[in-house]
Amino acid sequence: MTKPVWVLRSVIDAIHDMQLAQHGGASGVRDEGLLASALARPVNNHAHGETDLCTLAAAYAFGIVRNHPYVDGNKRTAFLAAYIFLRMNGLELVADEISATTVMLTLATGDSSEDEYAAWLRVNTKTL
Structure with a gap:
């Protein structure tokens, strides 16, 4: 396998800012170290x-949603980080919005694990 294409910090920050502009929330990074760790x-x-x-x-999503590095918008940013990573690497997420929201909420609350989220992604992706 070739080396994956990683999502740059600037892209993650842009995703975060875009989500806040569209859906509201407080801006800013709460902890730079936790964001670096997540990425x-x-x-x-x-x-x-x-x-x-x-x-x-799943590691992108888990890192962001559990480290909670941003003041607000962590779940949205976590989901989109995983989504963008998959797209950049030739996979498309095909899950419906309700399922995607539910699984992200369970990941955020600790009711599901990183491995369970990865398994869910496998079932809900297809090759581009």
């Missing part, structure tokens, strides 16, 4: 041998 999570997983794109996408 490094999939890269580190890959460096340790992980090649499954859905697992790496």
Whole structure:
């Protein structure tokens, strides 16, 4: 497998800002270290041998939603980080909005795990 295309910090910040502009919420980064940690999570997983794109996408979402690095909009940003990562790497998320929202909420509350989110992504993606 070729090296994945990673989502840049500037793209994540733009996604976050766009979500706040569209749906409201307080702007700003709450903790730079937690954001850096969240964005490094999939890269580190890959460096340790992980090649499954859905697992790496789940690492983006899990890192952002659980670290809560932004003042507001973490769930929205987490979902879109995973979505963009998958698209950039040749996969399309095909889940309906209700299912996607529900699974992100369960990830955020700790009612589902990163591995469970990755499994959900596998079932709900197709090759572009």
